[in-house]
Amino acid sequence: MSTVTLTTRRVLRKADLREANERLILNLIRQTPDISRSDLVRVTGFSASSVSLIVNRLVRRGWVREDRLESNAQSGRPPVALRLDADSMLAIGVEISRERTRVAVADLHGRILRQKSLPWHPSANVFLGRLRSAIQSEAASCGEGKVLGVGVALPGTIRRDTGRVTAAEGLGWFEIDVHGELSRRSKIPFYYDNNAKLAATAERWYRKPGSAEIKDYVFVTAQGGLGTGVVIDGRILHGADGEASEFGHTLLYANGRKCICGNSGCWEEYASDRALVRIYKEMETGESVPDTATAEEIVRLAQDGDPRGLAALNEVAHNLSLGFVNLIYALNPEAIIVGDCLAKGWDLMEGAVWDGLRQRLPQRYLSRITLAPEQLGGDSILMGAVANVLSHYFTTFDHQPDAQSKGDVTFVTAE
Ligand SMILES: [Zn+2]
Incomplete structure (x- = not known):
């Protein structure tokens, strides 16, 4: 077990908090149409300057844009809506099964922009090699540095930390290093989970506002x-x-x-x-x-x-x-x-x-x-794999305005 000094822990906590706050704001923008900076101050309980700092950072990064709306007030400036710039970054979702294997590219809202199917092959090596090529070709067509990650869903048990299949009886895969095969020569992060668990994730992640x-x-x-x-x-x-x-x-x-x-x-x-x-x-x-x-x-x-x-x-x-x-x-x-x-x-x-x-x-x-x-018309697993990538950047929060300290948040990860 590694030891961590108090100083390191304090620094980590501060960075974690900054990142958590950023994710909270980003997720509120994702979930709430036409939300404004003052709405964010009201909903989060953060100070106006904190909200500005975070929003400015997200705008500079290109994830969020500001759109001036038609003013319906009798006086004052027209309101400015914060919106995700959905195409600024992309996620790749992969659904593996004998019956249906698909590779899809999705935007920051998780909308599937395009997808391709892959035939099953009884050899795991051959199948995963072809799947790797398909993923690499989709990632290349998205543009350098634009893919946040690749989410992979399959029936069976796969270790989320290593991407190794322990047992997927339906595929005939046992102790298969899926991550080792799929991520070869790739710098993009991969996220793995079981297909039913990801389909369940999708029901929550894509729930209509x-x-x-x-x-x-x-x-x-x-x-x-x-x-x-x-x-x-x-x-x-x-x-x-x-x-x-x-x-x-x-x-x-x-x-x-x-x-x-x-x-x-x-x-x-x-x-x-x-x-x-x-x-x-x-x-x-x-x-x-x-x-x-x-x-x-x-x-x-x-x-x-x-x-x-x-x-x-x-x-x-x-x-x-x-x-x-x-x-x-x-x-x-x-x-x-x-x-x-x-x-x-x-x-x-x-x-x-x-x-x-x-x-x-x-x-x-x-x-x-x-x-x-299912509410996603047959795409729950694939869209759950996409949500598994996005949730690492937009972790969902149940914000509790009544929490004891100002700005306190409770995490409910989509995982
Ligand atoms: Zn059984």
């Missing part, structure tokens, strides 16, 4: 299995080794189906994209429908009224509700948000899921909880 804040919720992804990102009091639950909230591998049926994790009877074997395809294939209804259908195709068939697709979706919805009961008892979330094929088929599944919850949960739980499809 003025909409109610959610702090306790679960995001459920269905990409080659069932992933869950758990947010408790505004923070992603990572656990001691980053392996927390693997609810997809909690037991639904003792002695049930064999799972890719090695255990049997896991929830994801009964309620996921993989489960939907299996259940659909196993159903014998005499319908002449393709046997190689993907989960998305089965959802589309069900939407067109195909009875086999509807029955398969209904069974998955029932199984989903069994796991939701466990989630609700364990975590008491205010919302469960579903992504991927579960979001696409949500209209057809919602009734069966609620029926399952009504049969098993006391009324007090039912009146509190919201179930909803």
Whole structure:
């Protein structure tokens, strides 16, 4: 363990505080349309000179610009709005899965400006080599020094500090040095996390201004299995080794189906994209429908009224509700948000899921909880990877004006 002198610690704290205040201001500008310097003084409790110092620094850096608005007052100068100069810096988001790998460039608001897809390859070396080339080519096209960082999302456990995959069963990756492969010859910082955790991050990060804040919720992804990102009091639950909230591998049926994790009877074997395809294939209804259908195709068939697709979706919805009961008892979330094929088929599944919850949960739980499809239309994971980069520069804060000391802030990182 390294020792730190008192002097060093004091210097560090001061620098940390300056950076934290800057992030607070930057984030308020990001979240609040047309905010002014005097609004910032009022909201933060900082002095006018402190706000000016920070805003001037952000303007000099090119991240923030000042736009004079039409005056609607009878006298006085027209107000000046502070706005992010969204294109001044960029972030790269990477979503890895067997089904869909994408590399996207986003602006400071996290808006996807362009993206490209990459085919899967069973060799991790070959796949990561191609992905590295794609990232480098996107970074080069952004311009020298314009990329803040690369955020990478994948299903499975990846160490956030080293970028090493411990286990990603769905990809067949175990102990893979993803960062070593992707960052070769690059000076850009990389940020890693699990895809479901990043999808959960995205729900909070991209929440529309003025909409109610959610702090306790679960995001459920269905990409080659069932992933869950758990947010408790505004923070992603990572656990001691980053392996927390693997609810997809909690037991639904003792002695049930064999799972890719090695255990049997896991929830994801009964309620996921993989489960939907299996259940659909196993159903014998005499319908002449393709046997190689993907989960998305089965959802589309069900939407067109195909009875086999509807029955398969209904069974998955029932199984989903069994796991939701466990989630609700364990975590008491205010919302469960579903992504991927579960979001696409949500209209057809919602009734069966609620029926399952009504049969098993006391009324007090039912009146509190919201179930909803993802708000980002299939981009939650990718945009969560982008938010993972941006959050290092815009860390979200819950500012508490009533805190004891003036200008005191409480951090709630988007992570
Ligand atoms: Zn499992």
